[in-house]
Amino acid sequence: AQKVTQAQTEISVVEKEDVTLDCVYETRDTTYYLFWYKQPPSGELVFLIRRNSFDEQNEISGRYSWNFQKSTSSFNFTITASQVVDSAVYFCALSEAHQGGKLIFGQGTELSVKP
Amino acid sequence: SAVISQKPSRDICQRGTSLTIQCQVDSQVTMMFWYRQQPGQSLTLIATANQGSEATYESGFVIDKFPISRPNLTFSTLTVSNMSPEDSSIYLCSVGVSGISTDTQYFGPGTRLTVL
Numbered sequence: 001a002q003k004v005t006q007a008q009t010e011i012s013v014v015e016k017e018d019v020t021l022d023c024v025y026e027t028r029d030t031t032y033y034l035f036w037y038k039q040p041p042s043g044e045l046v047f048l049i050r051r052n053s054f055d056e057q058n059e060i061s062g063r064y065s066w067n068f069q070k071s072t073s074s075f076n077f078t079i080t081a082s083q084v085v086d087s088a089v090y091f092c093a094l095s096e097a098h099q100g101g102k103l104i105f106g107q108g109t110e111l112s113v114k115p
Numbered sequence: 116s117a118v119i120s121q122k123p124s125r126d127i128c129q130r131g132t133s134l135t136i137q138c139q140v141d142s143q144v145t146m147m148f149w150y151r152q153q154p155g156q157s158l159t160l161i162a163t164a165n166q167g168s169e170a171t172y173e174s175g176f177v178i179d180k181f182p183i184s185r186p187n188l189t190f191s192t193l194t195v196s197n198m199s200p201e202d203s204s205i206y207l208c209s210v211g212v213s214g215i216s217t218d219t220q221y222f223g224p225g226t227r228l229t230v231l
Binding site: 035037042043044045046047050091100101102103105106107108 | 116146148150156157158159163173205207209211218219220221222223224227
C-alpha cells in the first residue's frame with residue numbers, strides 16, 4: 001500500500017538558519033511521482049516541485065533544494081537561509097502511475113521561522 | 116498552470132443543511148479532483164470529478180453525502196449534504212492541466228466550512 005510519512009510535525013528555526021524537511025514514502029509501483037506543496041496561513045496549496053521515479057537528480061531552485069533517494073525511499077526538502085515568509089505547513093505527496101491521479105499526502109510539517 | 120477559483124471562500128452552516136461549493140477553472144482541464152482537509156490534518160481525496168459521467172469516489176466517501184457535478188471541462192460542484200460538525204473542514208478542488216492522470220495537480224484556494 002502507498003504511504004507518505006513526514007515524521008516532523010513542527011519545526012521552529014531562527015531566520016537565516018538552514019532547515020531540512022523529511023519525507024519518506026512507501027509504494028510497490030516502479031513508476032510514481034513525488035511532490036512538495038506549501039500551505040501558508042492563508043490556506044491555499046502552492047505547488048513547489050514534482051519528481052518522477054525514474055529521475056533521481058537532485059534539484060535546486062533558489063533557496064530551495066530537494067534530495068531524492070530511491071534507495072532510502074526519501075524525498076527531503078531543504079530551505080537554505082530561511083526567511084519569515086517560509087513559515088507554512090509543507091506537504092509531501094505521492095502519486096502512483098495506475099491510481100488515476102490520486103495524491104497521497106503526508107501529515108505535513110509546520111515550519112515556523114522566527115525573526 | 117491554471118487559475119482556479121472556488122466559491123464560497125468560507126461559510127458557517129447549521130447542522131442538517133447542505134452546501135454546494137463551486138470550482139471554476141480558466142481553461143479546459145480533463146482531470147479535476149475534490150479533497151478534504153479536516154482541522155489540523157492532511158488532505159484526503161474525496162473523489163475524481165469526471166466530465167459527462169458519475170464521479171469516482173474514494174473509500175469512505177459516498178455520493179449521497181458528497182454529490183458532485185461536472186457539466187463541462189471548466190466547472191465542477193461539490194455538495195456537502197446533511198451536514199454535521201464533523202464536516203467542518205477545508206474543501207479544495209484541484210486540476211491537472213495536461214490531461215493525463217499523472218499530471219501535476221494545482222489547487223484552488225479552498226472553501227473553509229464550519230458546521231454548528
